[in-house]
Amino acid sequence: MTGRVIVITSGKGGVGKTTTSANIGTALAKSGYKVVLIDTDLGLRNLDLLLGLENRIVYTIVDVIEERCKLKQALVKDKKNPNLQLLAAAQTRDKTAVNAEQLKEICDILKEENDFVLVDCPAGIEQGFQNAVAGASEAIVVTTPEMSAIRDADRIIGLLATKEEITSVKLLLNRVRPNLIKSNEMMSVDDVVGILEIPLIGIIPEDTGIITSTNKGEPIVNDEEAMAGKAYRNVAERILGEEVPFLNLDEPRGIIAKLKSAISKLKVKV
Amino acid sequence: MLMEKSLVENGFIIDLTGAQNTSQLIYELSSIMEHPQVKGKNICLKLGKLELKQSQLLSIKALIESMDASIAFIDTTAEQTEASAMSLGIQLSTVSQEMSSSMEGINSKEISELAASQIKTEEVIIKTEDGIYDNHGEAKTIEIQADTGIQSGTIATTEGIDDIYDEITTQELTEVIPSEDYNTTDFGSVAAIEGLLPTEETSKYILLDTGNVLPEGIEENSANTEALPTLYINQTLRSGQTVSYEGNILIIGDAHPGSEIIAGGDITVWGILGGIAHAGNNGNITSKVRALKLNAIQLRIAGLYARRNDTLNVPYVQKSNEFTPEEALIENGKIVIYKKLRRD
Numbered sequence: 001m002t003g004r005v006i007v008i009t010s011g012k013g014g015v016g017k018t019t020t021s022a023n024i025g026t027a028l029a030k031s032g033y034k035v036v037l038i039d040t041d042l043g044l045r046n047l048d049l050l051l052g053l054e055n056r057i058v059y060t061i062v063d064v065i066e067e068r069c070k071l072k073q074a075l076v077k078d079k080k081n082p083n084l085q086l087l088a089a090a091q092t093r094d095k096t097a098v099n100a101e102q103l104k105e106i107c108d109i110l111k112e113e114n115d116f117v118l119v120d121c122p123a124g125i126e127q128g129f130q131n132a133v134a135g136a137s138e139a140i141v142v143t144t145p146e147m148s149a150i151r152d153a154d155r156i157i158g159l160l161a162t163k164e165e166i167t168s169v170k171l172l173l174n175r176v177r178p179n180l181i182k183s184n185e186m187m188s189v190d191d192v193v194g195i196l197e198i199p200l201i202g203i204i205p206e207d208t209g210i211i212t213s214t215n216k217g218e219p220i221v222n223d224e225e226a227m228a229g230k231a232y233r234n235v236a237e238r239i240l241g242e243e244v245p246f247l248n249l250d251e252p253r254g255i256i257a258k259l260k261s262a263i264s265k266l267k268v269k270v
Numbered sequence: 271m272l273m274e275k276s277l278v279e280n281g282f283i284i285d286l287t288g289a290q291n292t293s294q295l296i297y298e299l300s301s302i303m304e305h306p307q308v309k310g311k312n313i314c315l316k317l318g319k320l321e322l323k324q325s326q327l328l329s330i331k332a333l334i335e336s337m338d339a340s341i342a343f344i345d346t347t348a349e350q351t352e353a354s355a356m357s358l359g360i361q362l363s364t365v366s367q368e369m370s371s372s373m374e375g376i377n378s379k380e381i382s383e384l385a386a387s388q389i390k391t392e393e394v395i396i397k398t399e400d401g402i403y404d405n406h407g408e409a410k411t412i413e414i415q416a417d418t419g420i421q422s423g424t425i426a427t428t429e430g431i432d433d434i435y436d437e438i439t440t441q442e443l444t445e446v447i448p449s450e451d452y453n454t455t456d457f458g459s460v461a462a463i464e465g466l467l468p469t470e471e472t473s474k475y476i477l478l479d480t481g482n483v484l485p486e487g488i489e490e491n492s493a494n495t496e497a498l499p500t501l502y503i504n505q506t507l508r509s510g511q512t513v514s515y516e517g518n519i520l521i522i523g524d525a526h527p528g529s530e531i532i533a534g535g536d537i538t539v540w541g542i543l544g545g546i547a548h549a550g551n552n553g554n555i556t557s558k559v560r561a562l563k564l565n566a567i568q569l570r571i572a573g574l575y576a577r578r579n580d581t582l583n584v585p586y587v588q589k590s591n592e593f594t595p596e597e598a599l600i601e602n603g604k605i606v607i608y609k610k611l612r613r614d
Binding site: 043044052054055056057058068073079091092216218222223225 | 323324325353357359478480483485509510511512527528530567568575577578580
């Protein structure tokens with residue numbers, strides 16, 4: 001079997017690359033596919049925290065490259081889903097500890113035994129980016145509807161276009177706030193797609209649940225009710241080739257939904 | 271038989287297994303919670319097979335906390351409830367399940383009746399405490415003195431519970447000295463000693479199945495660490511910083527999560543240890559890790575690696591003047607943590 005290697009990148013920091021990696025990875029694994037997540041953000045690793053796996057990491061990608069352990073030993077299995085494995089970054093080293101060929105080699109080995117290898121890319125366009133992209137054949141560019149993030153995403157898309165191995169580049173628009181779009185304070189989805197001119201693979205609404213899920217080390221896709229979780233599950237399905245309509249993010253969801261949310265708020269206060 | 275097993279220190283178990291749906295459950299719970307004796311108590315909820323969403327469990331938690339009480343842990347057979355509890359950081363218990371089989375005729379209806387009829391909670395708790403935890407597994411009789419006409423009931427300490435109790439001496443949390451004030455007592459360790467929760471859930475550290483992690487050519491040894499030189503570090507270690515030394519390491523300050531301390535001998539942190547600590551990395555199995563607050567993501571001594579229990583995965587520890595120093599060492603092939611009482 002030859003799996004797909006997808007790099008998740010953005011250029012700008014803080015737009016949700018790691019959150020996206022954790023959630024898409026978890027969603028794909030839940031659908032029964034074997035997934036490996038690679039954190040390439042050496043020195044500033046976070047993916048392990050989002051998955052709640054920090055306490056299980058013994059070996060990192062640097063240990064694999066410097067041959068202190070075998071690749072299999074360094075893969076940390078997820079708490080809930082054994083289909084999902086993490087190859088953690090080293091926290092005590094920096095980007096120069098790894099080079100592009102070494103990362104490509106690791107991706108090539110991992111894709112033989114897995115359906116998906118998701119590479120979480122660090123921010124920036126320097127060596128960390130070059131490393132992360134090396135083994136990938138597909139890319140998901142994460143951006144938010146802000147001019148600075150879009151500018152950086154545009155730069156990244158240009159850089160990805162020069163890489164022959166990368167055959168598909170898709171856009172994931174994160175932290176969308178429909179009510180701001182409505183009041184013309186935020187760029188609309190169409191505006192962003194119009195600027196970047198690459199196919200859209202997902203629209204993720206701003207969701208405060210992301211904060212708690214990050215702090216707990218529990219990806220939001222595991223929450224059946226959260227809108228962001230639903231949106232990420234849809235992204236996973238689109239990666240699998242299914243045609244899923246984009247979520248309707250318009251706020252008023254009918255009287256019953258409004259009542260329900262009001263009641264649930266009341267209950268908490270009791 | 272409301273307080274069937276008052277193993278919960280300063281608290282009791284509420285059996286809600288009779289509730290058919292959430293609203294019934296909340297109704298019953300709130301009628302019990304109105305009882306003045308409930309204030310300030312730790313509560314164990316038996317929820318049976320009722321599937322509760324995270325939001326529902328949160329409202330139950332809020333209800334209990336609004337009465338100045340707190341959830342010690344819950345007992346459930348429902349998967350969804352379990353997941354919700356985990357995401358809310360509520361402890362789960364499965365052992366009390368076994369206990370319930372030895373006790374019959376308890377349902378939530380009776381409980382709410384009991385609660386409503388002004389039973390002297392205190393009295394029941396004291397009685398029950400006398401009745402439990404005799405180590406020899408003999409059946410004990412408890413008389414509950416209440417005006418409601420409840421007859422005396424018999425509680426047989428089941429064999430299963432007894433086994434767990436005996437095992438306590440060899441599990442990771444061997445010795446925990448409870449402080450005088452129960453409010454500051456770590457509930458998990460008390461529950462572990464009482465045999466109420468299985469080892470997996472109460473032990474602070476769980477050994478990783480890493481196999482032999484000592485590099486080739488390094489043998490296990492038990493050299494005296496006191497004879498080794500000591501490196502003093504008078505600063506806080508931050509994420510990504512590593513300290514490595516062949517002797518002992520003493521850090522005056524905290525070691526934040528993401529930092530790494532690797533010593534040939536002992537590691538002592540005069541502060542909160544939150545990163546990875548590896549004592550005796552040259553195979554010295556007598557090495558120890560000490561800290562004012564032992565919260566390391568991973569504890570490694572010689573070739574043994576242990577990870578912090580997932581239920582204790584809090585990113586940062588609140589600073590306090592009330593820390594009880596802890597010491598980790600190898601005993602019978604396991605990493606054991608001792609809580610030391612302050613000698614003042």
